[in-house]
Amino acid sequence: MPAIFTPSDHFRELSRTEIFPDTSRPLEVDLGCGDGTFITGMAAHHPERDFLGVERMLGRVVKTSRKIEQQQLHNARIMRLESAYTVGWLLPTASVSRLHLLCPDPWPKKGHAPRRLVNQAEFLDGLFRILVDGGEFLLKTDDQPYFEDALASFSAREHQFTRLDWPADAFFYPTTDFEQDWLNMGRTIHRARWRRIGR
Numbered sequence: 001m002p003a004i005f006t007p008s009d010h011f012r013e014l015s016r017t018e019i020f021p022d023t024s025r026p027l028e029v030d031l032g033c034g035d036g037t038f039i040t041g042m043a044a045h046h047p048e049r050d051f052l053g054v055e056r057m058l059g060r061v062v063k064t065s066r067k068i069e070q071q072q073l074h075n076a077r078i079m080r081l082e083s084a085y086t087v088g089w090l091l092p093t094a095s096v097s098r099l100h101l102l103c104p105d106p107w108p109k110k111g112h113a114p115r116r117l118v119n120q121a122e123f124l125d126g127l128f129r130i131l132v133d134g135g136e137f138l139l140k141t142d143d144q145p146y147f148e149d150a151l152a153s154f155s156a157r158e159h160q161f162t163r164l165d166w167p168a169d170a171f172f173y174p175t176t177d178f179e180q181d182w183l184n185m186g187r188t189i190h191r192a193r194w195r196r197i198g199r
Contacts, residue, residue, distance in 0.1 A: 003065040005052065005077040007090065016095045019077065020050040026097035029054060029130075031083045031117075032104055034177050036064030041174030043068070043076035049097075053078035054086050084117055088126035098136045099127060103178035106143035118150040128160045131196040137161070140191045142182040147190040154194055161194040 007014055016023045026049045030039045033053035043051045053076070055061050061080045068076045081090065087099070107115045117123045118139070127137055141147050154161050179189055 001074065001077070003068040003077055004061065005079045007079070010081070010090065014090055014092050016092045019052055019092075019095075020075070022050075025050050025075075027052065027095055028098045028100065029091070029096050030100045030102070031087070032056075032101070033064055033078065034060055034103075036060075036067045036078070038100070038102060038174045038176045039064065039076055039078070040067045040071055040073060042172075043073040044071060045172050045174075047075060049075065051076045054081055054083055056080065056082050084120055084123045084126075087130060088120075088122035091126070091130045093129050094132050096130045096135055097132055098138060099131065100138050102138075102140045102176045103182065104141060104146070106141065106146045108143065108145070113145070113149065116146055116149055118146070118153045124153060124157065128157075128196060133196065133198075135196045136164070137194045137196070138166070138191070139193070140176075140179060140189055142179075142187040142189055144190065147192070150192060154192075160196065160198060162197055164193045164195050166191050166193040 005019060020027065028049055028051050030051065030053045033039050033055050036053065039051050039053045053064055055064065055078060058080060061078055064078045101117065104117060107113060113119060139150055182189060
């Protein structure tokens with residue numbers, strides 16, 4: 001099974017078995033996976049789970065695929081595609097146990113705020129669709145306005161998501177390349193975790 005996953009058709013909802021054949025294993029998705037530090041760290045630590053990275057930039061896709069192959073991580077793959085479309089339309093319904101959005105593009109200009117994933121109905125509706133009952137969405141960002149937008153968006157969807165505590169030592173969670181850069185610069189990393197409820 002190649003490290004790079006290319007859907008046979010980008011205009012229909014995927015089936016779970018197209019991504020990984022064993023549907024009994026939890027599937028986690030890393031949106032905007034950068035250089036692959038997080039997804040390879042998680043895949044190595046959790047061989048009982050499957051991990052799909054989603055990344056738009058070709059260079060990062062190639063770099064991550066090489067890491068997956070070099071570490072012989074058969075439970076990790078990466079797909080080159082835009083995040084909102086992937087969540088909104090492509091990923092299978094009720095297939096994802098956890099979705100990670102770590103240090104996303106903050107779109108800092110006021111006029112660009114609607115481009116933030118957490119402000120897009122396409123993304124939020126898709127997230128509710130693809131998460132399994134009790135599935136989780138985990139967010140980390142160094143950008144305070146982005147974080148506040150996320151809190152507001154999920155507060156407006158209390159019938160779909162409930163916020164969970166996320167202590168620093170709650171579970172194994174590798175630091176991404178972007179997060180480490182921001183920490184080295186002395187920035188604060190905000191984090192939040194939500195669980196999907198109802199259907």
